[in-house]
Amino acid sequence: MIQVTAFKWVPPFAQGSVRDIRVRWALEEAGLGYDDRLIGFEDQATPEYRALQPFGQVPAYRDGEVEMFESGAIVLWIAQNSDALMPADDAGRAMVMTWLFAAMNSVEPFVAELATIDLFNADKEWAKQRRPEVEAFLRKRLADLQTALGDRNWFAGDRFSAADILMTHVLRDLRHTAILADFPALADYVARAEARPAFKRALADQMKPFRAAEAARPELAAGRVA
Template identity: 45%
Template sequence: MTVEITGFDWVPDFAKGFVRDLRPRWACAEIGLPYSMRLLNAAGPRPEAYFQEQPWGQVPALVDPGEGVRIFESGAILLHLGEKDERLLPRDPQARATAISWLFAAYNSVEPHMFELSNVEIFAAGEQWAELRRPSLMAEAGKRFDRLADAMAGREWLAGTFSIADIAMASVLRLAEGSGLIEDRPVLMDYLQRAIARPAFKAALAAQLADFKPAPAAAA
């Protein structure tokens, strides 16, 4: 049965290909799970009813009519989809625990640094505080990436086989491209390139990009 994923019909150019509905799209593509999209106007107010599904009006949210489930937050959605197919979440107890651990690590131990880097380099670009913050932020992030690189040494995928952990981590690492954090650590660059070379990622990315409309007049 088809699941429904919520996304946006427009975002600024810098966000195209990075909106988080890409993550469940990728997971669905990996296992051939049909999905439909409910596209919201990112440039305008969210429908009031949507706040009952996602308290902050963000994307993605997912409706799974087959199981009668509504769920939000990309990590929770990936975990839900992983329960459907061992190609996304291993059934071996230790491999499953490892995949879940890395799923949470991607979003709690790595991605916050990427949020701050985006704030410094995009949303507060040129501001004095951002210029002062960047060196220490890069040093802090670098330490995180060093530990991640150490953990990735000798691994093809985080939990042994490809899983939702890799969808999460690769999605986060894409945010660091061009910063030097990935490029200076070949084991992480190689890992990211393996992940984004997967046909399911390419299909999910193309599908997201195809859904974006031209910029509305207010955002042009």
Template identity: 85%
Template sequence: MIKVTAFKWVPPFAQGSVRDIRVRWALEEAGLGYDDDLIGFEDQATPAYRARQPFGQVPAFSDGRVQMFESGAIVLYIAQNSDALMPADEGGRAMVLTWLFAASNTVEPFVAQLAGIDLFHAEKAWAKERRPDVEEMVRKRLGELQAALGDRNWFANDRFSAADILMTHVLRDLRHTDILADFPALSAYVARNEARPAFKRALTDQLAPFRAAEAADPALAGGV
């Protein structure tokens, strides 16, 4: 059975963003069942967990054949064995790889900088000084991304693929802002992917243990 590590609970701002959702979504699209392997923050630094994930993060993944960490690598592994996530022809596969890495290497660094400032350092003087430049770079990259998408529904081969899982996840990290509203094609792209049944199942499954933890300790719902 496939196992994916995930947190028992995270603060509200991180719910729906923790990267196990990428793997959950890929597995749902591929029609593969899996089990949660839930960990607490106290487990991250243990030798047992570091043996599975050297940085103490989630997700870690195992399927009886391989053990992996890094969500992008795991999604790629799943996609290589699923027609739903990657086409069979060499050219099509190459385009999926191209856009998958574009999401991680070209778009995400700027989005992650902005999210880090807004969510963790917003009141610090250096962050207030730095933020306008970071937002400008985010907007520049989004403009380029929207131009590349054009009037297509998906980035690779005009069909849904693993690349769209990563790109959508990256763009969702802007949902604490209204920036994406200025890029209607990208906003529609994210909404289109969030409407997919596989994404909805993945999101519901990620949120389920958080809701259970909050029901047991209502103070958690406030981010305590």
């Protein structure tokens, strides 16, 4: 049985963003069952977990054949054996891999820098000074991305693929802002992806332990950790 590690709970701002959702979504699209192994923050530094994930992050993945970490690599591994996530022809596969890496390397760093400022450093003077420039760079990259999408529904060959899992997840990390509304084709793209039943199942499965933890400890819902 496939096993994916995930957190028992994260603060509200991170819910729906933790990267195990990428792997959950890929498995759902591929029609593959899995178990989630839930870990707490206290488990991240243990030798046992670091043997699976050297940086103490989630997800780590095992399927009886391989053990992996890094969500992008895991999604690519799953996609290589799934017609739902990657076409059979070499040209199609190459385009999926190209856009998958574009999501992580050409788009995500800009999104992540803004999120780091907004979610962790908003009150710091350096962040206030840096933010306008970061947002300007991000908007330029989003404009390029929207142009590349054009009038297609999906990025690689205009069919849903593993690349769209990564790209959608990256763009969803802007939902604490109104920036994506200024790029209507990208906003529609994210909405299309989020409407997929496989995404809805993946999101619900990630959120389930968070809701259970908050029901047991209501103070967690406000992001307070005792």
